[in-house]
Amino acid sequence: MNILITGGAGFIGSNLARALVARGHVVTVMDNLSPQIHGEDSPLLATVADRVRFLRGDVRNRNDWIAALEGQNAVVHLAAETGTGQSMYEIERYVDVNIRGTALLLDLLANQPHSVRKLVVASSRSIYGEGRYRCAAHGIVYPLAREAAHMQAGDFHVKCPQCGTNAELLATTEDSRIHPSSLYGITKQNQEQMILTLARSLNIPAIALRYQNVYGPGQSLSNPYTGILSIFSTRIKNGNEIVIFEDGEESRDFVYIDDVVDATVAGIELEDPGQHVVNVGAGQRTSVLTVARSLIEAYGADVPVRVSGNFRLGDIRDNFADITAAHALLGFKPKVDFATGIRRFAAWVNGQAVRADTYDQSIAEMKAKGLYK
Template structure:
């Protein structure tokens, strides 16, 4: 798909963090770019069009789970491309608000597909924003060389301070190899999204590109959402001169990927010709960073007190989450350009601007 000027695009959840970054790059190039977003107050403090959403993007405020919203949307546009970003994303929150996450992430997807089916619309391309949460703890390798899937850590392990699985090391996730085994309701609903969309698309001979995102951060991320991500949270604590609290022993590992790199991956995915577009790819920096390393870098930037270990833990949290991006580098004309130190510095500057305002 090289000529976006002939494409009519619907972006669900497109007024959010990733949606605004993507619209900035592509909305003006498309024949039509329509954003469907509920402007949920957990993400949008003010229920009005975000300043970061470029004028070329038309905004329809509505919930993807509401069939009436889709009646309005599909009367406005017959999409050739659907970019599905709409989702409830709080990993820990999902354990206590399972219905909400399942309703938006799964039912929202099926309501959208039913609306397309009712009108006989088969878009040429679907692009799904999935998550590293589908892997759960992923695969680990024992000292004997055996690869196994340990599953979710138990309360007994947590209470004993046994943060890692014994006699084993974690393996970086890779879509072509790692078996999805989510340990949160959120991860389960994202995997369900993948399955539902795949079934619908395969039955209609169209294409689905799935990008499993690691921990996305950067300018534009909601600073009011308590589930928005630890990079923004840590940054705000350090900016106020507070010591950053660290769960477990500080050696939890994540792959932090900057928003610009994520948006560029979506652009590259949309550029794929149809015959190469049915892929599942991991989008991250390809480098694991411990939570302590991240916190120390942010604290040093603000000259804040050193981070402190609390020994606390979160149910459903995985110990190590990072990915191998070699396959994605081969499939897409893309590579990450923002190492964590540069990305963290860029975020601090943006947060300072927002605070000043």
């Protein structure tokens, strides 16, 4: 197929482009080379630029979309602003890129001749908000965002929305309630719903891949707004203290880049006329404190770790994916466990130049907006 990847010069996109070229597909990448993410220092431009067609373009520009869509059989829409915390004050930019950029794609598909017969959109675990829990008294529940007053008192547990007692975390299934707790999550929900709804009306097969926390060699080491492994690694390499929010036991589902690429390729090549949503994760939870300790060990470093008790409004407590549907529909089964992935990631970081640590700047911005407590 002729496949367009938006945001294809980034971490996931560049790895996906390499995999698709190796499978005989013809790949076009459209990317604006955002300075916050990677700028000119793109993994794609460094490794496979001679094997893909690269267009420097912006999803907010209709003419860029027109040029990129010509002759394409499939579109993999990865381009997005991605910082959960940053989205809570860079509101117009996140809506403009994530929602309006997607609207332009769909407007062209609805109103202009095209050859697109498959749509794949990068959705996110953030659309679930606090996710799926069990209350001893009320069964399956979907808690709302945690109360700032509780967290300021050092209670970071997720509560049953009916009785207020601590609830037990469960794996999040695709039919779980969607109620994002950040502006970023809202924009990803909109992206997914827009593409699936319009694809159905246009009779184009589509799949939304709800990525968990993707990590691995090639991810940005200079973006202070997202990517906890990168943020911690940059601080470690600069000899700076690692400050962990809440009590350090908050957790995420970390999924290795090779597994994400496998699932995405399977979604692109899926021969099914319908529309689908699928979780893409490792199906395991790992605490933030475990991440910090694992990276320090992998680097053989000696930097202090401080559990601060501070928190960011919009952050969820825990999440891990139920990946049963991904296995059934895509044959997806993660191959790289977290311990192996951390070693591979750290080995790659050791071969990179040490980047300036600008994380404190991002925290200062959140403090100034009243979002960091």
